[in-house]
Amino acid sequence: KQEVTQIPAALSVPEGENLVLNCSFTDSAIYNLQWFRQDPGKGLTSLLLIQSSQREQTSGRLNASLDKSSGRSTLYIAASQPGDSATYLCAVLSRGGSEKLVFGKGTKLTVNP
Amino acid sequence: DAGVIQSPRHEVTEMGQEVTLRCKPISGHNSLFWYRQTMMRGLELLIYFNNNVPIDDSGMPEDRFSAKMPNASFSTLKIQPSEPRDSAVYFCASTDNYSNQPQHFGDGTRLSIL
Numbered sequence: 763k764q765e766v767t768q769i770p771a772a773l774s775v776p777e778g779e780n781l782v783l784n785c786s787f788t789d790s791a792i793y794n795l796q797w798f799r800q801d802p803g804k805g806l807t808s809l810l811l812i813q814s815s816q817r818e819q820t821s822g823r824l825n826a827s828l829d830k831s832s833g834r835s836t837l838y839i840a841a842s843q844p845g846d847s848a849t850y851l852c853a854v855l856s857r858g859g860s861e862k863l864v865f866g867k868g869t870k871l872t873v874n875p
Numbered sequence: 876d877a878g879v880i881q882s883p884r885h886e887v888t889e890m891g892q893e894v895t896l897r898c899k900p901i902s903g904h905n906s907l908f909w910y911r912q913t914m915m916r917g918l919e920l921l922i923y924f925n926n927n928v929p930i931d932d933s934g935m936p937e938d939r940f941s942a943k944m945p946n947a948s949f950s951t952l953k954i955q956p957s958e959p960r961d962s963a964v965y966f967c968a969s970t971d972n973y974s975n976q977p978q979h980f981g982d983g984t985r986l987s988i989l
Contacts, residue, residue: 793974805966805980813975851918855974862931863978865918
């Protein structure tokens with residue numbers, strides 16, 4: 763059974779700092795790994811999707827990496843801004859058996875001005 | 876693009892009542908998902924449809940829960956009878972390629988069962 767863990771559960775940083783969010787998963791048989799952002803009272807917004815054959819994806823100030831063999835992914839946010847404050851969720855789409863998106867519980871990020 | 880539309884946004888009802896949550900996926904998307912989010916368990920998949928056909932309902936917690944997708948533009952999640960432990964935020968999501976494209980989420984329905 764796929765399990766996804768995100769550490770830390772919460773993170774508070776000053777504006778302008780570069781930061782890394784971590785995600786680990788137990789089963790490397792995946793189609794892809796996705797990072798989402800969730801604002802309070804809102805649904806999830808897709809940030810980056812990394813296919814299992816890829817090592818990283820970039821979008822603006824965001825860079826996500828994937829090491830499938832070790833079951834790890836990181837989301838790097840450069841030059842953080844108060845508007846980046848949100849909960850960030852990692853999810854993996856597993857292959858075989860129950861092919862569904864399994865989510866971590868998220869990292870709540872606060873960027874202080 | 877209007878995005879995934881869910882209704883109602885909030886629902887408060889007494890236990891034992893029937894609850895119906897509604898979802899309109901993004902036009903052209905052929906996969907639709909229902910999720911439940913709670914503080915304790917996080918985000919969990921309840922059921923998903925591909926081309927209007929239920930593919931995996933193993934996440935549906937009990938027979939009190941049922942979901943339908945009568946056409947490509949509409950789905951419902953029904954709870955009958957509702958119980959206080961069903962209180963959660965329920966999300967609907969859709970995608971046009973299950974294994975290669977991200978899922979697009981609605982803003983959710985916050986359900987409170989008293």
